[in-house]
């Protein structure tokens with residue numbers, strides 16, 4: 001295969017490896033809202049890395065906290081031992097989420113957070129005397145990471161199709177909530193679509209609630225391209241779950257930690273899920289860290305049996321890793337002292353107005369936004385789905401902007417430290433990239 005030796009060995013994740021190795025895009029360093037590429041160009045990071053660096057890159061406070069931590073305690077086992085900063089971080093995250101009685105289970109990624117939440121849901125029902133509650137309900141187009149639990153409840157066909165023999169049995173999917181006829185170019189939450197939540201009642205009737213453990217959804221679907229929940233939809237899902245004793249899991253790996261201008265989307269939408277997964281922005285992605293916020297009643301129900309025995313057989317070597325924990329404390333300090341979540345809320349209309357000004361540009365078929373996230377769909381080439389978005393992405397990158405694309409959707413989710421001018425400039429760069437597509 002014609003590929004540079006230097007790039008041969010790394011089999012890259014979620015990447016067109018052959019194309020990439022012939023057209024490498026290598027990042028040399030990052031500072032603030034910008035990446036420096038190895039060829040010397042500076043590009044605005046329009047996606048906060050992968051939705052995970054709200055403070056921009058290498059923020060001084062977080063760098064210093066990690067450096068101090070590694071010199072003092074590089075690793076501490078969290079099986080039958082512990083370190084204080086992980087305990088204080090757990091309480092801090094519960095307070096930050098405005099769920100001070102919650103318990104927090106630490107993991108190392110969004111995928112692990114999802115698998116952990118699914119396991120907690122199963123264990124809870126078993127401990128609660130309802131072991132037949134094992135079915136899980138996800139949603140079409142949902143992304144819940146790459147673990148086997150996550151792809152089972154996830155709804156992105158290409159992530160699932162090769163692995164069906166390994167997937168969890170007993171999983172159903174709610175319909176996704178995007179509809180081009182009824183909600184194209186909605187600003188924020190679409191007015192149409194609350195009735196789609198009633199599909200959950202249909203599944204409950206089909207299977208009986210006594211067989212259903214949990215519903216897992218992203219409050220706003222991120223990876224599928226900023227699919228925003230219709231007004232009233234999440235509340236309707238919450239009500240149906242409550243009525244039937246089904247646990248509601250919000251996967252907030254993207255929406256958690258400020259992306260919607262509130263600490264969590266649960267807060268933004270004023271809904272109380274039973275479990276919330278988080279990762280990414282919680283420590284600015286400097287050291288892998290994720291977790292699950294768990295309603296105290298769920299935790300309590302699992303604290304049974306002799307007290308010298310392990311109650312929940314689950315965990316990871318790196319759960320509560322000291323460097324990840326130190327980075328999270330520093331990130332939360334910086335978010336609050338610099339009012340960055342409020343800033344994300346203030347920047348949200350700037351992004352909304354700029355992105356919706358792309359309506360009418362060549363091949364644009366929809367634009368969506370919520371909080372500091374927005375997406376534009378472009379019409380696919382016939383017979384070559386995804387190619388147009390790659391071309392737009394490459395044009396933007398060559399002109400100083402890193403955006404994210406999946407299928408034929410381009411996404412912007414800039415760092416919270418961005419300025420209004422940077423956001424407007426990024427959208428103008430995207431406009432030029434769209435205009436370059438006229439063929």
Ligand SMILES: Cc1ncc(COP(=O)(O)O)c(C=O)c1O
Pocket residue numbers: 108109110111112114143144145146218222223251252253254279280
């Ligand atoms: C909603 C959601 N859940 C889970 C994940 C998986 O996270 P990770 O890549 O850290 O495993 C992601 C990643 O983008 C996500 O957006």
